[in-house]
Amino acid sequence: MASLLKAFIDPKKNFLARMHMKAISTRLRRYGLRYDDLYDQYYSMDIKEAMNRLPREVVDARNQRLKRAMDLSMKHEYLPKDLQAVQTPFRGYLQDMLALDSPSSLSSSLSLCCDLQVERESKEREALGALPLYQRTLP
Numbered sequence: 001m002a003s004l005l006k007a008f009i010d011p012k013k014n015f016l017a018r019m020h021m022k023a024i025s026t027r028l029r030r031y032g033l034r035y036d037d038l039y040d041q042y043y044s045m046d047i048k049e050a051m052n053r054l055p056r057e058v059v060d061a062r063n064q065r066l067k068r069a070m071d072l073s074m075k076h077e078y079l080p081k082d083l084q085a086v087q088t089p090f091r092g093y094l095q096d097m098l099a100l101d102s103p104s105s106l107s108s109s110l111s112l113c114c115d116l117q118v119e120r121e122s123k124e125r126e127a128l129g130a131l132p133l134y135q136r137t138l139p
Helices: 002-009 015-031 044-055 056-072 081-085 117-128
Strands: none
Touching: 015 056, 044 117
16 A cells, blocks of 8 residues: 555656646746745744754755745745756755655655654654653753
8 A cells, every 4th residue: 555655646657746746846946945945843843853953054045045935925026037947946955854765766855755853753752751852841
């Protein structure tokens, strides 16, 4: 069953997955965003922890991309075509934090078949009976 699901969402094997990925790529390029920019650090504490582990330059670049995208959206404009051509929407900067099944798989870079390393660590803490990092208090 799992192999059927992986084959269904793999863009190399499924035409609809390939078309969906192309549509997402086009929309992200219009605003100069990357797929990992869409993760909301206020929605999940695990995403917040993964963002805290990133270098400051990467976080600053992410914030600049988000600001530019919001500015373009407010003006009802898109990036110029020459800038859209150099955008890399599926180059992930959270790759160090991801526990990927197969790093070369494009569907895993879309975070469809993978868990965050931080999520895995929090599950391990829960199994050991320890409090998550964000619930600990100083004595």
